[in-house]
Amino acid sequence: MSEYPHINFDELNKKAISEPLVKNLFFADPSAHVFNGKIYIYPSHDIDAGEAFDDLGSHFAMEDFHVVSMDSVGSEAVDHGVALHVDEVEWAERQMWAPDAQEKNGKYYLFFPAKDYDGIFRIGVAVGDSPTGPFKPQREAIKGSYSIDPAVFKDDDGSCYMYFGGLWGGQLQRWRTGTFNGQHPDSPTAHLPEDHEQALMPLVAKMNDDLLEFSEKPKKLMIIDENGQPLLAGDINRRYFEGPWMHKYKNKYYFSYSTGDSHFLCYAIGDSPYGPFTYKGKIMEPVVGWTTHHSIVEVDGKWYLFYHDSSLSGGVTHLRSIKVTELKYNLDGTIQTIDPYPGMRIV
Numbered sequence: 001m002s003e004y005p006h007i008n009f010d011e012l013n014k015k016a017i018s019e020p021l022v023k024n025l026f027f028a029d030p031s032a033h034v035f036n037g038k039i040y041i042y043p044s045h046d047i048d049a050g051e052a053f054d055d056l057g058s059h060f061a062m063e064d065f066h067v068v069s070m071d072s073v074g075s076e077a078v079d080h081g082v083a084l085h086v087d088e089v090e091w092a093e094r095q096m097w098a099p100d101a102q103e104k105n106g107k108y109y110l111f112f113p114a115k116d117y118d119g120i121f122r123i124g125v126a127v128g129d130s131p132t133g134p135f136k137p138q139r140e141a142i143k144g145s146y147s148i149d150p151a152v153f154k155d156d157d158g159s160c161y162m163y164f165g166g167l168w169g170g171q172l173q174r175w176r177t178g179t180f181n182g183q184h185p186d187s188p189t190a191h192l193p194e195d196h197e198q199a200l201m202p203l204v205a206k207m208n209d210d211l212l213e214f215s216e217k218p219k220k221l222m223i224i225d226e227n228g229q230p231l232l233a234g235d236i237n238r239r240y241f242e243g244p245w246m247h248k249y250k251n252k253y254y255f256s257y258s259t260g261d262s263h264f265l266c267y268a269i270g271d272s273p274y275g276p277f278t279y280k281g282k283i284m285e286p287v288v289g290w291t292t293h294h295s296i297v298e299v300d301g302k303w304y305l306f307y308h309d310s311s312l313s314g315g316v317t318h319l320r321s322i323k324v325t326e327l328k329y330n331l332d333g334t335i336q337t338i339d340p341y342p343g344m345r346i347v
């Protein structure tokens with residue numbers, strides 16, 4: 001159901017800075033990469049499975065992944081069909097949420113979260129010979145993985161790091177003690193830190209050379225303020241919620257993410273893939289649809305933000321569309337904030 005009865009979607013779509021890349025299906029959470037000179041987008045495939053909206057994200061009941069490719073930004077987005085279905089994954093029962101992909105030595109790896117048969121989000125990997133799949137899943141989830149939203153960054157030396165974690169339905173708060181807390185399973189906010197406590201931070205783990213397992217125990221990735229202090233849980237306009245992404249610009253590491261319930265895309269800059277990362281600002285103002293999730297990639301010397309919104313579905317939270325727009329840096333390396341619908345307030 002639309003959460004935006006006050007919005008005229010015809011007007012919003014006219015003001016929007018970009019159009020859905022695919023209009024016959026709903027795709028979200030676009031992780032974009034350039035492989036062999038071509039753009040490949042690894043999105044979630046949104047469906048209406050009839051689940052009611054709740055703060056655990058039960059309405060995000062996705063079952064499979066497609067891959068979308070483009071020769072260049074502005075060219076036709078081609079949907080290559082189903083690349084992996086939940087029924088092919090032995091350990092996964094449901095909710096195929098935001099994926100990512102990476103290439104190593106001519107093989108392509110699709111990383112994805114899903115709930116296992118105990119209702120716990122884990123992260124799996126599936127391997128293919130082509131960027132468009134099909135991908136063959138490993139029999140088990142990555143050992144030591146939990147929560148959602150894997151993003152796998154390849155550094156200049158070929159080392160790969162997975163960033164992951166998401167609050168509320170993404171269950172990150174249930175792992176605060178190091179093991180899964182099974183209490184209050186129906187509450188998205190139980191187990192969260194108090195407002196004055198350090199915010200929950202995302203996790204990072206270096207991957208083995210074969211990209212099938214972590215080579216180390218995941219570490220907390222610290223996001224700090226201008227005074228070097230970790231962001232606090234109550235700082236909801238800046239603290240991490242979900243949807244991590246890493247890119248490198250002029251030799252600096254840029255960690256970007258969604259602030260979830262305050263609906264911003266934000267970024268922080270550091271000198272190492274492990275951080276710490278100093279909060280720098282907003283990349284994008286809120287889009288229609290509760291969630292906001294993105295990736296950043298360089299194509300032919302320009303930088304692009306891939307993101308999603310619920311404009312095509314008229315504001316239905318779990319029926320989202322992928323979009324792309326140019327991202328610009330200031331001379332000091334900060335990113336110019338993007339307004340997805342200039343001149344229109346959506347919240």
Ligand code: FUB
Nearest residue numbers: 060097098242243291293
């Ligand atoms: O698509 C399901 C979830 O919604 C993702 O995992 C989150 O990042 C949010 O976009």
